[in-house]
Structures are given as structure tokens and as C-alpha cells.
Amino acid sequence: MQAHHDEYVFGWDPTPGIVSVWANRQGRVLYWRRVRDEEGNERVLCVRDRFRPWILATSLDDVSHLGSDLVEEGRGGTSRTVWYRELQGEEGSYRFLLSAFDGRTLEQAILEGASLRLQRAVKTVQELPDAYYRVGPVEQYLIGSGRVYFRGLHYDDLHRLQFDLETTALDPHRGRIFLIAVRDNRGLAEVLEAPHPEDEKRLLQTFCQLVRERDPDILENHNLFGFDLPFLEHRALIHDISLDIGRTGFDGAPMLLERYEETLAIGPEARKRTRYSVGGRELIDTLDAVRRHDFVVRALPSYGLKDVARYFGLASQERVYIEGSEIFARYQREPERVRRYALDDVSEVDGLSKRLQGAPFALAGMAPRRYERLASAGPAMGILEPMLVRAYLRRETALPGSGQRVLSGDLHEGGAVRLFASGVARNVVKADVASLYPSLMRTFQIGPSCDRLGVLLSILDRLTDLRLEQKAAAREAVPDSIEANHYEATQAAMKILINSAYGYMGAGSMALFADSQAASEVTRRGRAILAQVLQALEKRGMVLIEADTDGVYFAVPDHWNAEQEQRLVAEIGAELPAGIRLEYEGRYQAMLSHEVKNYALLTYSGELIVRGVALRSSRVEPFGERFLLQALRCTLLGDISGVRNAYLETVDALRMKRLPAIDVATRVRLSKTPEEYLAQRKKHLEPAYEALLQAGRRKWFPGERVRFYRARNRQYVWIPEETAETATHNDWEQPPGNANELRDRRDYDTEHYIQVLKNSYAKRLQKAFTPEDYHALFSNEQPGLFDGIFERPLECIQPILKREETI
DNA sequence: TCGTTCCGGGG
DNA sequence: GTGTACGGAACGA
Numbered sequence: 108m109q110a111h112h113d114e115y116v117f118g119w120d121p122t123p124g125i126v127s128v129w130a131n132r133q134g135r136v137l138y139w140r141r142v143r144d145e146e147g148n149e150r151v152l153c154v155r156d157r158f159r160p161w162i163l164a165t166s167l168d169d170v171s172h173l174g175s176d177l178v179e180e181g182r183g184g185t186s187r188t189v190w191y192r193e194l195q196g197e198e199g200s201y202r203f204l205l206s207a208f209d210g211r212t213l214e215q216a217i218l219e220g221a222s223l224r225l226q227r228a229v230k231t232v233q234e235l236p237d238a239y240y241r242v243g244p245v246e247q248y249l250i251g252s253g254r255v256y257f258r259g260l261h262y263d264d265l266h267r268l269q270f271d272l273e274t275t276a277l278d279p280h281r282g283r284i285f286l287i288a289v290r291d292n293r294g295l296a297e298v299l300e301a302p303h304p305e306d307e308k309r310l311l312q313t314f315c316q317l318v319r320e321r322d323p324d325i326l327e328n329h330n331l332f333g334f335d336l337p338f339l340e341h342r343a344l345i346h347d348i349s350l351d352i353g354r355t356g357f358d359g360a361p362m363l364l365e366r367y368e369e370t371l372a373i374g375p376e377a378r379k380r381t382r383y384s385v386g387g388r389e390l391i392d393t394l395d396a397v398r399r400h401d402f403v404v405r406a407l408p409s410y411g412l413k414d415v416a417r418y419f420g421l422a423s424q425e426r427v428y429i430e431g432s433e434i435f436a437r438y439q440r441e442p443e444r445v446r447r448y449a450l451d452d453v454s455e456v457d458g459l460s461k462r463l464q465g466a467p468f469a470l471a472g473m474a475p476r477r478y479e480r481l482a483s484a485g486p487a488m489g490i491l492e493p494m495l496v497r498a499y500l501r502r503e504t505a506l507p508g509s510g511q512r513v514l515s516g517d518l519h520e521g522g523a524v525r526l527f528a529s530g531v532a533r534n535v536v537k538a539d540v541a542s543l544y545p546s547l548m549r550t551f552q553i554g555p556s557c558d559r560l561g562v563l564l565s566i567l568d569r570l571t572d573l574r575l576e577q578k579a580a581a582r583e584a585v586p587d588s589i590e591a592n593h594y595e596a597t598q599a600a601m602k603i604l605i606n607s608a609y610g611y612m613g614a615g616s617m618a619l620f621a622d623s624q625a626a627s628e629v630t631r632r633g634r635a636i637l638a639q640v641l642q643a644l645e646k647r648g649m650v651l652i653e654a655d656t657d658g659v660y661f662a663v664p665d666h667w668n669a670e671q672e673q674r675l676v677a678e679i680g681a682e683l684p685a686g687i688r689l690e691y692e693g694r695y696q697a698m699l700s701h702e703v704k705n706y707a708l709l710t711y712s713g714e715l716i717v718r719g720v721a722l723r724s725s726r727v728e729p730f731g732e733r734f735l736l737q738a739l740r741c742t743l744l745g746d747i748s749g750v751r752n753a754y755l756e757t758v759d760a761l762r763m764k765r766l767p768a769i770d771v772a773t774r775v776r777l778s779k780t781p782e783e784y785l786a787q788r789k790k791h792l793e794p795a796y797e798a799l800l801q802a803g804r805r806k807w808f809p810g811e812r813v814r815f816y817r818a819r820n821r822q823y824v825w826i827p828e829e830t831a832e833t834a835t836h837n838d839w840e841q842p843p844g845n846a847n848e849l850r851d852r853r854d855y856d857t858e859h860y861i862q863v864l865k866n867s868y869a870k871r872l873q874k875a876f877t878p879e880d881y882h883a884l885f886s887n888e889q890p891g892l893f894d895g896i897f898e899r900p901l902e903c904i905q906p907i908l909k910r911e912e913t914i
Numbered sequence: 915t916c917g918t919t920c921c922g923g924g925g
Numbered sequence: 926g927t928g929t930a931c932g933g934a935a936c937g938a
Contacts (some may be wrong), residue, residue: 275925331924338924402929614928
């Protein structure tokens with residue numbers, strides 16, 4: 108059985124070093140292997156192969172019209188033959204594997220038969236989803252052969268090339284490419300240029316030639332699919348040249364860039380996006396990787412390359428920054444600086460790739476799909492399902508038909524988020540159930556009822572064990588070594604799959620192995636486990652604060668130490684069903700619970716952790732944020748006069764103009780062009796644009812970030828960025844004031860900012876106090892000694908914890 | 915002012 | 926050729 112498990116996870120064919128696969132509907136395949144010869148020189152071999160294109164059918168009805176051209180598999184045939192193989196499975200399941208020498212012959216036969224059967228013209232197989240199950244040519248080949256990408260390779264073995272276009276505008280109709288920075292992880296760093304419009308064609312040709320010469324396995328950039336490739340494609344069209352950046356195809360010529368539309372379900376609606384593909388190389392957009400990363404972590408300030416590179420600590424000290432709209436103008440005056448800027452871009456892309464592509468790399472060693480697809484595929488439908496299909500065909504077993512899926516179950520509610528108390532609590536502990544849903548599936552053997560072979564649970568079991576091994580191996584390896592990164596990436600890939608197993612069952616009618624009853628059984632048991640934990644805590648006198656699907660914050664008695672807390676968690680964990688592990692996550696000296704998922708924690712080492720938007724300001728004026736962090740810390744420490752002082756000091760600093768303008772300024776991103784803004788200005792004034800106009804600027808581009816503050820009489824003052832990187836004087840009529848002088852001005856609207864302090868920063872501490880205490884703490888009156896603003900002295904104010912809900 | 919829609923990125 | 930979403934800002938009544 109173990110052998111099956113490993114085949115389910117990794118396929119079975121041992122071919123090492125596959126770095127790209129290209130297959131078409133005629134059953135022709137090229138794949139490229141990266142190998143080393145005896146002397147250790149690396150080479151890329153191109154291998155030609157064939158496969159017989161296949162499709163799965165629930166019956167032979169549509170192909171019976173073929174007569175003697177319909178033949179059982181194992182017997183010979185001609186180019187017109189359609190073969191069938193019967194898999195184990197009941198009526199209604201996809202139990203006939205149809206194949207032909209050419210996929211088009213196969214489809215033609217099916218469409219003809221279906222048209223006869225339905226008495227209407229059937230144009231595509233997609234019109235018959237209940238009757239046929241089909242995957243793309245590369246997937247057919249990988250599923251049939253048991254091959255996967257990258258066997259025996261480490262991430263650094265891949266030859267990756269990054270390139271970045273610099274253009275005169277964002278829109279290829281209005282601008283052109285004047286520079287392309289190219290680097291790879293084999294030592295290349297080069298800048299190709301076209302100072303004049305007539306040079307652009309040559310530039311494109313040189314670029315294609317360079318790519319072919321370097322012959323990388325992977326092409327990478329940030330927003331590759333959204334910007335660089337469409338731009339390249341459009342400019343190539345204008346110059347009437349082809350973008351031959353692929354590896355050599357069947358006819359001996361380099362393969363061209365191809366485009367296709369992809370439907371993505373982002374949010375509730377489906378949206379289209381254009382994808383590109385090229386033979387022999389995998390196209391990787393680091394923007395996809397960044398989105399996927401942040402989907403879990405939710406910590407990135409923006410998805411822009413520069414911001415993300417800084418976030419990951421990839422930006423170098425000497426990194427050149429230039430505002431997007433200034434790049435071309437800057438290039439004309441200071442070309443060397445723009446060259447450095449563009450090379451910084453590609454090297455940050457390389458850094459991002461190293462940091463984020465490990466998991467998709469590891470997934471490509473498991474699932475039967477192209478690496479480039481796995482890099483952006485959804486984990487359930489895009490990765491797990493192809494693995495399930497591969498396993499079923501390997502076992503000669505039919506896939507469940509639409510009738511076998513279970514879609515009826517009541518829509519599972521998932522795990523509720525609950526707020527038991529708001530305000531300030533001390534001695535707080537976080538505990539949660541490790542991998543709750545996958546653990547429940549394993550413990551209670553809850554899988555899709557239509558998964559007759561139990562493949563999903565097998566894969567889940569095997570991945571869970573393998574992941575523990577990988578994690579152990581990662582811990583043993585030299586930190587940050589190639590091996591450590593490899594193990595770490597593999598365990599991360601496995602985690603992605605493990606976590607998607609539950610979601611897959613509830614994915615609805617599109618999932619082949621959907622079982623929404625099983626999915627709701629998982630959430631039902633999950634809720635029961637959580638309820639058991641909550642009751643156990645309450646029974647022992649703990650104060651519940653907040654709970655979500657698989658975790659809980661609660662307060663323990665005052666004098667408790669970490670050992671006692673751990674013992675409590677272990678004790679309650681021991682009462683849970685075997686296989687369900689309650690983990691002690693951490694302890695905090697205090698917590699401000701604001702709303703569900705919005706709280707601040709103070710660790711015993713004094714670190715302040717703020718979670719959720721409600722406790723962060725969206726405007727981030729520096730003075731307000733400083734105040735909030737200080738006030739939160741004081742509140743959590745019980746230092747009430749510290750809170751009052753922070754407030755009074757901030758008010759006073761504003762009144763006395765001790766704060767420079769930069770401290771009250773906010774920074775926003777422009778979205779309107781000058782024309783658009785001027786057209787609507789009569790109706791509605793917007794501070795950011797007013798600030799620019801006030802400074803005499805008449806030209807700007809959407810996307811620019813503008814820092815400004817509010818001065819008296821509703822005047823808005825623009826503070827240009829300190830680097831002066833943006834300063835090209837043709838953009839405004841009168842030269843701007845000195846940025847340093849502006850940053851230090853004191854003519855801001857004091858009363859306005861005091862209101863902001865009160866209404867948008869102090870507000871966030873409201874739950875920590877009784878209404879009377881809150882108003883007393885944040886009143887602007889400096890109390891005289893005896894005028895009784897405080898009903899009781901400040902020292903008597905204590906933070907409160909208010910019960911919101913009971914279990 | 916409130917709901918509703920759109921966007922996120924790239925030069 | 927498939928299957929994330931949520932917070933903030935802009936927009937429209």
C-alpha cells in the first residue's frame with residue numbers, strides 16, 4: 108500500500124531533470140532535461156516522445172457510430188481508429204478511456220456522435236461536461252507517463268533568467284520600449300537599449316536572440332503576464348516581427364510566444380486574464396507568488412516590486428529608486444542611473460523568486476502539471492485534483508460521474524469566530540488545534556464518499572508523514588543551506604496540499620470528488636472540538652476572550668507561570684479524541700481585545716503586537732501612530748497616567764507647534780489624471796490633488812504617491828519626496844519650495860489634527876475603559892486641581908474587561 | 915452621507 | 926487551457 112501512496116504523491120516514472128514539457132493535441136511531446144555529463148558540465152537535452160491523446164467518457168454511445176474504427180485497446184488500428192479501455196466502475200462513472208493517434212480525430216468522432224444522439228450540432232466537448240472528462244495535452248502526457256518535473260534537481264539547478272522592460276508609457280499604444288534589463292543566475296547582467304524610436308525593432312530582435320543564446324529554463328519578472336509580455340507582444344506586432352524566445356520546436360525553429368485567456372475566480376465573480384506560454388521555457392510571474400504568499404500571511408504593505416523587496420530584506424543599500432513616470436526623462440539625462448535602476452529591478456525579482464518559488468518548485472515534483480501552471484494554480488482544483496485523477500487511472504479505476512458526487516449536504520457554516528470579552532485582559536494564553544480540518548479528516552476517516560479508492564485520505568496521510576520528515580530534515584540541515592531551503596520548500600508545498608484537502612471536498616459541482624456532506628461533517632466535528640476546549644477552559648475557571656475555528660485566547664489566574672499554563676493545555680488536549688492535538692501557542696502579559704480579530708498583545712519581553720485593521724490607522728499620520736502605539740502599551744501595562752500623558756503631550760505638541768508638518772502629513776496614491784480631476788473639481792475637492800495644484804503642479808500620473816498636510820483655512824500643502832528623485836522641473840510651472848523646509852513647517856491646522864487624534868486614534872482604546880473613564884482620559888481640558896473633571900483620581904482608573912458573549 | 919463598485923500591478 | 930479575497934478608495938445616488 109505504501110508503494111501506492113508514494114505513486115499517488117510523486118508519480119512513478121523516475122526520469123530525472125525534466126525542466127519543461129511541451130505537448131500538443133496530435134500527441135507529440137517535447138521535453139527538456141537538465142543533465143550533467145561526467146565532467147560536471149551541465150547540458151539540456153531535448154527528448155521527443157509521443158502519447159496517445161485520451162479522454163474519459165461515461166459511455167461508448169457517441170463513438171459507436173464509428174463501427175469497425177472503434178477498437179478495444181491492445182489491438183492495432185489506423186489514424187481513424189478510436190480505442191477504448193474499460194475501467195473498473197459502475198454505470199454513470201467515467202469508465203471508458205477513449206484514445207486515438209490524434210486528439211482531433213478523437214474529438215471529431217465524439218462531436219459527430221453527440222450531434223447525432225442529441226439531434227443538434229455539438230461544437231465542443233465542453234458542451235458535454237457530464238459525459239466527458241478531459242485535461243490538457245501536457246497533463247494527459249504527465250498523468251499517463253507518471254513523469255513529473257524536476258526529479259533530482261534543487262532550485263538553484265534551474266537556469267532562471269529575469270528581464271524587465273523600461274518603457275516610455277504604461278500603455279503599448281502610447282509608448283515604446285527603450286530599455287530591457289536582463290540577468291540570469293549563471294552570471295549574466297546586461298542592459299539592452301533603444302534610445303530612439305527607430306531602434307526599438309532591433310532591440311526586440313537582440314533581446315530574443317539573447318534569450319535563445321542563454322537558453323534558460325525559466326523566464327521571470329514581476330507582473331510578467333500583466334505588463335511585460337503584453338507590451339512585448341504589442342510592440343512586436345507593430346514592427347511585424349515574431350517573438351521567438353522559445354526553445355527549438357518540432358520543426359527545428361524556435362517556438363513563439365503564445366497567448367490564451369484564462370478564467371480566474373477571484374472573489375465571487377469570474378474574471379479573465381491573459382496568460383502566455385512558450386515552448387521549452389516556464390514563465391513565472393513573481394506577482395503571483397507574492398499574492399499567494401500574502402493570501403496566508405496578510406502582512407504586505409503593497410504588492411509592488413520595490414515594497415515587497417524591502418519587506419523581504421532584498422533591497423540593497425545602493426538600490427536606485429526612480430518614480431515610474433520619470434524614468435524615460437531621467438534616462439535622457441542620466442542613462443547610467445536608469446541602467447542601474449533596471450538592473451536593481453531584475454536582481455530583486457531574482458531574490459523574490461528564490462524566496463517564494465520553492466513551494467511551487469516542490470509541487471511540480473508531485474502534481475502532473477507544468478511548473479508554470481502550478482505556480483499560480485489553486486491548490487484544490489488546480490493541484491490536488493490532477494493528482495487524484497492520475498491515481499485513479501494508475502489503478503485502472505473509473506472517476507466518479509456527476510451522479511456520484513454528493514452536493515446535497517447543507518452548506519457547511521465553517522467555524523464561527525466568537526468574541527467572549529472585550530477590553531483589557533492580563534495573563535493571556537493562546538492555544539490552538541494543529542491542522543484542525545486535515546486532522547479531523549484523518550482521525551475520523553472523513554473523505555469523499557465517491558473516492559472509492561480512498562485516494563484523498565491516502566494522499567493526506569502520506570503527505571502528513573512526509574511533511575514531518577521534511578521538517579525534521581530542515582531542522583537538521585545547515586541553516587539557509589541549499590538542503591535546508593529544499594526541505595523547507597517541500598514541507599511548505601505539502602502543507603499547501605494538506606490544507607486544501609478539506610476545501611476540495613466542499614468545492615462544489617466542479618470538483619470531481621466533491622462531497623459537501625463530508626465537508627460539513629468535518630466542520631461539524633471541528634465546532635464540537637472547539638466547544639469542548641472552550642467548556643473545559645471555562646470549567647477550570649479560565650476567562651475566555653476570543654475564539655475562531657481552531658484556536659482560542661483566554662486569561663489564566665494572576666500568579667500562574669508558563670509551566671502551569673502548558674500543563675492546563677496538555678490536560679485539556681488529552682481529553683480530545685486521539686489524533687487531535689491541542690497546542691500551546693504562546694503567552695502574553697496583556698491583551699486589548701477590540702473586536703473579533705482586532706486586538707493588541709503585549710509579550711512578556713515587552714513587544715507590542717497589533718493585529719487587525721481596526722487597531723491600525725489607514726491614514727498613518729506619524730504623530731497619530733506614535734500616540735496609538737504608546738497609548739496601547741501604557742494601557743496594557745495598566746499605566747493609566749501614561750495614557751493620559753501621551754494624549755495630553757500630543758495635544759500640547761500640536762498646539763505648541765512642536766511637531767513638524769511631516770509628522771501630521773499623510774500619503775495617498777493618486778488615481779485620477781489632471782484632466783479627470785479638473786473636470787470634477789467643481790463638485791468635489793480632494794485634498795491630495797488640491798495640494799499639488801496649490802504647489803503649482805499641473806501634471807501628474809495616476810499611481811503617484813502624494814504626501815501632504817492640511818494647513819489653516821483648508822489649504823493643503825504638498826511635501827515632495829525628500830530624495831528629489833521626482834524633480835523634473837518641466838512638470839510644474841513654478842519650482843516647488845524646498846522639500847526640507849516644507850517638512851519642517853508649522854502652519855498645519857492644529858484643531859483639525861486634534862480632532863483626528865481624538866476621533867480616529869484615541870477611539871481605538873474605547874473598549875479598554877468605562878465610558879466615563881474614557882471621556883475623562885481623552886478630554887482636552889487640562890484639569891485644574893479642584894475643578895472635579897475626574898470624579899476620582901486618575902490612579903483609580905483601571906482598564907476593564909467586558910463580557911460580550913457566553914458559550 | 916450612504917451603499918456599491920473597483921482595484922490591487924507595471925512605465 | 927479554471928475555480929483566492931478583503932480592505933480601502935472611488936463612485937454614484
